[in-house]
Amino acid sequence: MSKNLTHVPYYPGCSLKTKALGYERSAMDCAKAIGFEMHEIATWNCCGASFPLTKDNLMGLAAPANILLEAEQHCQEREIDANLITLCSFCYNTLKRTDFAFREEPKKLETLNAFLKRQYQGSIKVVHYLEYLRDVIGFDNLAKMVKRDMSSLRVAPYYGCLLLKPQKEMALDDPEEPVILHDFLEAIGCQVVDFPGQVDCCGSYLIMRDPEKVLELSHNILQEANDYGADALVTACPLCQSNLDQSEGERRGSDHYIGVQGMPIFYFTQLLAVALGLDTEPHQFERHCIDPTSILSACLEDGAKPIEAKK
Amino acid sequence: MQILMKSNQSALKELELATGEIVSDCYQCGKCTAGCPASMDPSPSVLIHYLKLGLFEKAVNSESIWSCMGCLTCSERCPKNVSPAAIVEGLKRLHLNRMKPRVILHALGQEFLANSTQQAVVSGFRKFV
Numbered sequence: 001m002s003k004n005l006t007h008v009p010y011y012p013g014c015s016l017k018t019k020a021l022g023y024e025r026s027a028m029d030c031a032k033a034i035g036f037e038m039h040e041i042a043t044w045n046c047c048g049a050s051f052p053l054t055k056d057n058l059m060g061l062a063a064p065a066n067i068l069l070e071a072e073q074h075c076q077e078r079e080i081d082a083n084l085i086t087l088c089s090f091c092y093n094t095l096k097r098t099d100f101a102f103r104e105e106p107k108k109l110e111t112l113n114a115f116l117k118r119q120y121q122g123s124i125k126v127v128h129y130l131e132y133l134r135d136v137i138g139f140d141n142l143a144k145m146v147k148r149d150m151s152s153l154r155v156a157p158y159y160g161c162l163l164l165k166p167q168k169e170m171a172l173d174d175p176e177e178p179v180i181l182h183d184f185l186e187a188i189g190c191q192v193v194d195f196p197g198q199v200d201c202c203g204s205y206l207i208m209r210d211p212e213k214v215l216e217l218s219h220n221i222l223q224e225a226n227d228y229g230a231d232a233l234v235t236a237c238p239l240c241q242s243n244l245d246q247s248e249g250e251r252r253g254s255d256h257y258i259g260v261q262g263m264p265i266f267y268f269t270q271l272l273a274v275a276l277g278l279d280t281e282p283h284q285f286e287r288h289c290i291d292p293t294s295i296l297s298a299c300l301e302d303g304a305k306p307i308e309a310k311k
Numbered sequence: 312m313q314i315l316m317k318s319n320q321s322a323l324k325e326l327e328l329a330t331g332e333i334v335s336d337c338y339q340c341g342k343c344t345a346g347c348p349a350s351m352d353p354s355p356s357v358l359i360h361y362l363k364l365g366l367f368e369k370a371v372n373s374e375s376i377w378s379c380m381g382c383l384t385c386s387e388r389c390p391k392n393v394s395p396a397a398i399v400e401g402l403k404r405l406h407l408n409r410m411k412p413r414v415i416l417h418a419l420g421q422e423f424l425a426n427s428t429q430q431a432v433v434s435g436f437r438k439f440v
Contacts, residue, residue: 013430014429014430014433015428015429015430018429019428019429020428046433048433048437049429049430049431049433049434049437050381050433050434050437050438052400052437053330053381053394053396053397053400053401054329054330054331054397054400054401054404055329055330055331055397056328056329056330056331057329057404060437088430090430090434161380161381161382161383161384162382162383165382165383165384165386165387166383166386166387167387175387176387200348201348201349201380201382201384203380204380204381204382204431204434205380205381205430205431205434205435205438206349206378206380207427207428207431207435208414208419208423208427208431208432208434208435208439209377209413209414209435209439210377210378213349213378217348238428238430239428239430239431242427242428242431243428246426
């Protein structure tokens with residue numbers, strides 16, 4: 001059976017191999033259930049995490065350029081479509097913007113090629129897992145594969161920043177009123193809670209310099225989702241997940257958190273795995289600060305397939 | 312005074328060259344400031360105003376540039392296609408080029424490094440050190 005799965009090259013990045021291992025595993029399991037297989041490119045390096053905003057910073061493009069090169073080689077050797085799938089919003093942003101910069105300014109690519117002593121031909125198309133589901137698989141087809149009743153879950157889609165901005169370069173969705181996660185959640189049968197904080201910043205890498213600010217920003221997002229009646233939040237970014245999750249865990253029980261109690265933060269692939277009837281055991285729910293299993297118990301019990309739910 | 316003015320002029324040129332932004336394009340509508348989740352103070356539009364007035368040192372020494380998270384809300388909303396986030400990053404870089412890191416790495420502690428998400432640390436290295 002596995003022979004029929006479409007081979008899609010995949011770039012993980014640093015967080016997916018450590019903090020966000022549950023994100024990677026659930027994404028890979030879901031892919032197999034849907035009909036494609038993510039193959040990690042043979043060699044890869046860190047993408048640098050944040051795209052350099054200053055235009056003269058060519059050094060910042062060297063790392064992502066090297067990844068695009070490796071991906072190109074991977075595809076050429078196997079004679080497959082030159083897609084590169086990513087999960088992390090930061091990686092997606094960095095790789096896609098690098099690719100865009102090379103298309104806009106071929107001189108930059110020339111310089112980088114000379115520096116890396118290799119020739120990137122610009123064939124790689126960087127796609128996010130969500131984008132792949134929407135454009136290649138199709139959300140309506142995805143809906144037909146759902147095996148568990150998710151309708152008891154009220155989930156707020158949280159986009160964050162780098163998945164969508166800058167729109168001109170990312171071209172994934174509207175940066176102020178995006179719908180891709182909404183549509184995804186609808187397809188897998190959740191109740192979607194549209195809330196205004198969906199594109200607000202969680203504090204991002206400021207956690208390294210000013211954790212208090214991150215707590216405040218993350219708290220605002222959680223509080224807002226809670227006010228709009230959400231049971232859980234869903235995100236596509238490992239840093240958003242950990243900022244929101246940790247800030248909720250840290251402030252739980254203090255005066256700041258009167259309204260929000262135990263609202264878990266899911267990766268969208270973790271919910272997808274539940275909906276598709278997969279075994280969620282390897283998806284590391286136990287590593288979340290806010291335990292997500294209790295909220296899932298209803299879906300897991302009603303599921304068409306038996307599953308070793310922890311509860 | 313004249314020397315000061317001149318050095319300010321060349322510093323602004325350097326900033327514009329590095330970022331690819333044209334500071335004088337800004338017409339101070341304040342949309343960037345209104346949407347800034349970091350509530351920067353001085354705000355992005357005020358920082359740009361400093362630059363336009365030739366108060367380069369005031370801008371580059373503003374504490375608020377270090378609270379920018381690069382979320383790009385300001386750049387996305389600017390009706391004049393200026394990227395305040397890029398200008399702020401340019402200011403940070405000029406500051407760091409003077410050898411003043413904003414985060415002292417050994418002060419971060421093992422606990423922070425063990426518990427934090429890798430991408431935050433990598434970004435932090437790029438923006439604050």
